[in-house]
Structures are given as C-alpha cells and as structure tokens.
Amino acid sequence: MDRVLLIEDDDIIGEMVCMYLTEEGFLVLRAHNGRDGLAALREFEPELILLDLMLPDVEGTDLCNSLRNLTPVPIIIISSNSKVSEKIEAFTVGADDYLCKPFSMHEMKARIQALLRRSKQVHPTEEPLVQQNGTVPPTDLNINLEKRTLYVRGEPVDMTFSEFELIRLLYEHPERVYRREDLINALRGFDSYVNDRAIDVHITNLRRKIEANPKEPKYIKTVWGVGYKFVL
Structure with missing residues (x-):
C-alpha cells in the first residue's frame, strides 16, 4: 500500500x-x-x-x-x-x-x-551504463539507477525526482537531441502544468550540479532552436 x-x-x-x-x-x-x-x-x-x-x-x-x-x-x-x-x-x-x-x-x-x-522503477544493474557503441560513460559522471543516485567526480549529488529522470534520459541516449516537448512528455506522461520554461529551469539546475563550468557546459549541450542533448 x-x-x-x-x-x-x-x-x-x-x-x-x-x-x-x-x-x-x-x-x-x-x-x-x-x-x-x-x-x-x-x-x-x-x-x-x-x-x-x-x-x-x-x-x-x-x-x-x-x-x-x-x-x-x-x-x-x-x-x-x-x-x-x-x-x-x-x-x-x-x-x-x-x-x-x-x-x-x-x-x-x-x-x-x-x-x-x-x-519505483527497478533497473537490473547498479554498474555504470554501457552505451550502445560499447563505450563506458565518463568516469567523473556516473548514475546508479537502482539507488537513483548521480555521482559527480565520485561524490553523490542531491537531485529532485524530475531532475534525476531528466538526466537519466539524457545520459542513456548520448548525442540524441531532445526537444523540450519530448522532455516534458518523458517527465509527465500526460498533460501537466510543466512547460518549456520549467524544463529550462531543470536543465539550469542540473548544469549547476554536474558541470565544472555551468556557463560552458561539457555534458548537457543546448541545440539552439531545438532542445538539448548529452555529450560524452
């Protein structure tokens, strides 16, 4: 219950x-x-x-x-x-x-x-994700899916539920460009009050938590006029 x-x-x-x-x-x-x-x-x-x-x-x-x-x-x-x-x-x-x-x-x-x-989604492994091309994600940014924990340079980072879902989606599909609409649908699954601006706020917060320099992001890149993508 x-x-x-x-x-x-x-x-x-x-x-x-x-x-x-x-x-x-x-x-x-x-x-x-x-x-x-x-x-x-x-x-x-x-x-x-x-x-x-x-x-x-x-x-x-x-x-x-x-x-x-x-x-x-x-x-x-x-x-x-x-x-x-x-x-x-x-x-x-x-x-x-x-x-x-x-x-x-x-x-x-x-x-x-x-x-x-x-x-409550339970994933089968706690090991760092292996991407489709067989490479392992960068060692200074890893996700433990079962414990829902993001590690940045070996240290756990506190995140909201939505922030974790967002970074998980981007992390699992490197180089794929996501429109803001795609990210909203992935977070909610049905109509919600979350809008484009809310996605931008989540991205800004994530960059502050994972990027060495949030103003020049290494991992979460903006694709102008489209949305965002995660870069290895």
Missing part, C-alpha cells in the same frame, strides 16, 4: 483528498501545518507528498525546499495560485508536479500513480 503524506490546513479539501485516496487503496496521513508535516516525514516515511502552498505557519515554497533537502520522494504542489511564476518557483525549489485548485480527484490520482511508477 503506497503511503501518501498530505500537508493541507483546509479541512474540507483535506478530508476530501484523504477519503478519496483511502478508498483508492492508498495509506494517507494528513498534517495540518508545516511543522507537523516535517515530523510526519520522519515518522510516516511517505512515498509521495501532497503539499499545499498556503499554510498557517510557514511559506509553502520554503517548506517544499526543506522537504526536498530531506527526501527524494515525489512532491506534488496543490495550490489555488495558477500564476506561471508561482509554478516555476515551486519547480525550482523541488516540486515534481503542480495541481491548481479546484482539481479533479481522478487527475490527482493519475498524477500520483505516474510519479510513483517512475520513482
């Missing part, structure tokens, strides 16, 4: 989400504020977090950033704010998806299942 942590202070929405997800076979724990949400993260060990941005004791984006620093599990923001700038900020601090209130419970379930499905 998948464990979902809901951090929501609105009683009506909170009860509706808890009731629906419980009936759909999820184990749900609700926290009414940010402090309780952080405590529940340690005790409940959720596999996914639903986070309201409007909480009585803390800014939602600050809490999202704190949660992301503590756990790699997917985070879905639920908010009445539909501004693009708000969504971009949420993705920047670690959110993996964004639902605007009011939202369909069926859509929420679909998004939860999609993120859980991706986060």
Whole structure:
C-alpha cells in the first residue's frame, strides 16, 4: 500500500483528498501545518507528498525546499495560485508536479500513480551504463539507477525526482537531441502544468550540479532552436 503524506490546513479539501485516496487503496496521513508535516516525514516515511502552498505557519515554497533537502520522494504542489511564476518557483525549489485548485480527484490520482511508477522503477544493474557503441560513460559522471543516485567526480549529488529522470534520459541516449516537448512528455506522461520554461529551469539546475563550468557546459549541450542533448 503506497503511503501518501498530505500537508493541507483546509479541512474540507483535506478530508476530501484523504477519503478519496483511502478508498483508492492508498495509506494517507494528513498534517495540518508545516511543522507537523516535517515530523510526519520522519515518522510516516511517505512515498509521495501532497503539499499545499498556503499554510498557517510557514511559506509553502520554503517548506517544499526543506522537504526536498530531506527526501527524494515525489512532491506534488496543490495550490489555488495558477500564476506561471508561482509554478516555476515551486519547480525550482523541488516540486515534481503542480495541481491548481479546484482539481479533479481522478487527475490527482493519475498524477500520483505516474510519479510513483517512475520513482519505483527497478533497473537490473547498479554498474555504470554501457552505451550502445560499447563505450563506458565518463568516469567523473556516473548514475546508479537502482539507488537513483548521480555521482559527480565520485561524490553523490542531491537531485529532485524530475531532475534525476531528466538526466537519466539524457545520459542513456548520448548525442540524441531532445526537444523540450519530448522532455516534458518523458517527465509527465500526460498533460501537466510543466512547460518549456520549467524544463529550462531543470536543465539550469542540473548544469549547476554536474558541470565544472555551468556557463560552458561539457555534458548537457543546448541545440539552439531545438532542445538539448548529452555529450560524452
């Protein structure tokens, strides 16, 4: 049974989400504020977090950033704010998806299942990937697929769920040029509030984490007018 942590202070929405997800076979724990949400993260060990941005004791984006620093599990923001700038900020601090209130419970379930499905993918090997041409990826950048860990020059790097999925896709297909639309579809699998700008933010964050000089990237190259590619 998948464990979902809901951090929501609105009683009506909170009860509706808890009731629906419980009936759909999820184990749900609700926290009414940010402090309780952080405590529940340690005790409940959720596999996914639903986070309201409007909480009585803390800014939602600050809490999202704190949660992301503590756990790699997917985070879905639920908010009445539909501004693009708000969504971009949420993705920047670690959110993996964004639902605007009011939202369909069926859509929420679909998004939860999609993120859980991706986060639970088990791959057959922990060894560095061997590319189709038989070469081994560069030794200073390796991915452990089973543990969902990226190593840069031998050191593990913290990433959001979406950042890992993005670098994994690029890493497994070197030299292939991906349009932004391709990357959005690969991350979501269905319509989402993620847009071209969100992909650019993810790429910028990844470059900061893996490139020696993010302004002159060695691995993640921009193909102007098209998208991005990974270069060995």
